[in-house]
Amino acid sequence: MPELPEVETIKRGLEKKIIGQKISRIDILDAKPVGSSNKNFKNKLKGRKIKSVKRRAKILIIGFDSDLFMIVHLKITGQLVYHKKNDQHNKYTRVIFYFTDQTKLYFNDMRKFGYLKLFNKTELEKELKRLDFGPEPLSSDFRLKNFREILKKRKNKPIKPLLMDPRLIAGIGNIYASEACFLAGIRPSRRAGTLTKKESEKIFKAVKKVLKKSLKYGGTSADAYINAEGKEGDFEKMLYVYGRRGEKCKKCQAEIKSIKQAGRGTYFCSNCQK
DNA sequence: GTACTTGTTGAACG
DNA sequence: TCGTTCAACAAGTA
Numbered sequence: 001m002p003e004l005p006e007v008e009t010i011k012r013g014l015e016k017k018i019i020g021q022k023i024s025r026i027d028i029l030d031a032k033p034v035g036s037s038n039k040n041f042k043n044k045l046k047g048r049k050i051k052s053v054k055r056r057a058k059i060l061i062i063g064f065d066s067d068l069f070m071i072v073h074l075k076i077t078g079q080l081v082y083h084k085k086n087d088q089h090n091k092y093t094r095v096i097f098y099f100t101d102q103t104k105l106y107f108n109d110m111r112k113f114g115y116l117k118l119f120n121k122t123e124l125e126k127e128l129k130r131l132d133f134g135p136e137p138l139s140s141d142f143r144l145k146n147f148r149e150i151l152k153k154r155k156n157k158p159i160k161p162l163l164m165d166p167r168l169i170a171g172i173g174n175i176y177a178s179e180a181c182f183l184a185g186i187r188p189s190r191r192a193g194t195l196t197k198k199e200s201e202k203i204f205k206a207v208k209k210v211l212k213k214s215l216k217y218g219g220t221s222a223d224a225y226i227n228a229e230g231k232e233g234d235f236e237k238m239l240y241v242y243g244r245r246g247e248k249c250k251k252c253q254a255e256i257k258s259i260k261q262a263g264r265g266t267y268f269c270s271n272c273q274k
Numbered sequence: 275g276t277a278c279t280t281g282t283t284g285a286a287c288g
Numbered sequence: 289t290c291g292t293t294c295a296a297c298a299a300g301t302a
Binding site for chain 1: 279281
C-alpha cells in the first residue's frame with residue numbers, strides 16, 4: 001500500500017521522466033478511476049504539457065500548462081508506471097497516457113479504489129482544503145511541539161490510529177504507524193493522553209526515522225507497490241512488526257502479536273512495547 | 275464458500 | 289460543533 005515513502009518515491013521517479021512531456025493520446029480502459037464527473041478527461045488533457053509533479057500526504061498532484069492539475073490517489077493497489085516503447089499494459093491497467101515521444105504512463109489498479117481527478121488552480125485549492133490534511137511529518141515545520149498539541153487534542157485516541165488519521169498527520173498508513181510504535185517501544189493501544197513527555201518524543205522521532213529510512217530504501221512492497229520504473233522497494237525486509245504475526249521479534253525473539261484497532265490490523269511485540 | 279485485508283470518506287450518533 | 293465509530297467501496301488471498 002503506498003504510504004508517504006512510496007508515494008514520494010513515485011513522485012521523484014516521475015519527476016525525472018514526465019516533466020516536459022506532452023500528451024498525445026489517452027486510453028481509458030476502465031472509467032471508474034476517472035469518475036463520471038470527468039467527462040472531458042481526454043479532451044482536457046490532450047496536447048497538455050506536464051509542468052510539475054508534487055506530493056501532499058499520499059496524493060500526487062501533476063501540474064500541466066494552462067492552469068490544469070490532476071490529483072492521483074493510489075489508495076491500496078494503485079500504480080503509476082512509466083514505460084518506454086513496447087506495450088506493457090496488464091489486466092489491471094485502467095488508464096494509459098501516451099506522450100508525443102512514444103513513451104507512456106500507465107495507471108494500474110487491481111482493486112479500483114484509486115482515482116484520477118482534474119482541477120483548475122482554484123478548484124485544486126478548494127479540494128486540498130476539503131481534504132484537510134494534517135502536517136507533513138517529514139517537513140521541518142512539523143516539530144515536537146506540534147505533535148504534542150495533537151496528542152493533547154486527542155487524549156483518548158489510541159496512538160496508532162491517531163498516527164494514521166490523515167487529518168491529524170499526513171501520509172502515515174498501517175505499515176508505518178505500526179513500525180513507529182515498535183521503534184518507540186510503545187503499545188499501539190496506548191491512549192495519547194497516557195504518554196509521558198519522553199514517550200511522546202520517542203514516538204515523534206520514530207515517525208520521522210521510519211519514514212526517512214523507508215524512503216532511503218525505496219519504500220515497502222508488501223502488497224502491490226512498485227515505483228515509477230516498475231521496481232519494488234526494499235524496505236519490506238526491514239520491517240520489525242508489520243505483517244509478521246506469529247513470527248519472532250527481531251529484537252527479543254518473542255512472538256509478534258496482532259490485534260484489531262479501528263477495523264485495521266495492528267502488529268506489535270508485547271515484550272518490547274509497553 | 276467465507277473471512278479478511280486495505281485508505282479514505284461520509285453518515286450516524288452522542 | 290466536535291469527536292468517535294462504522295459501513296462502504298473492490299477484488300484478491302488464505
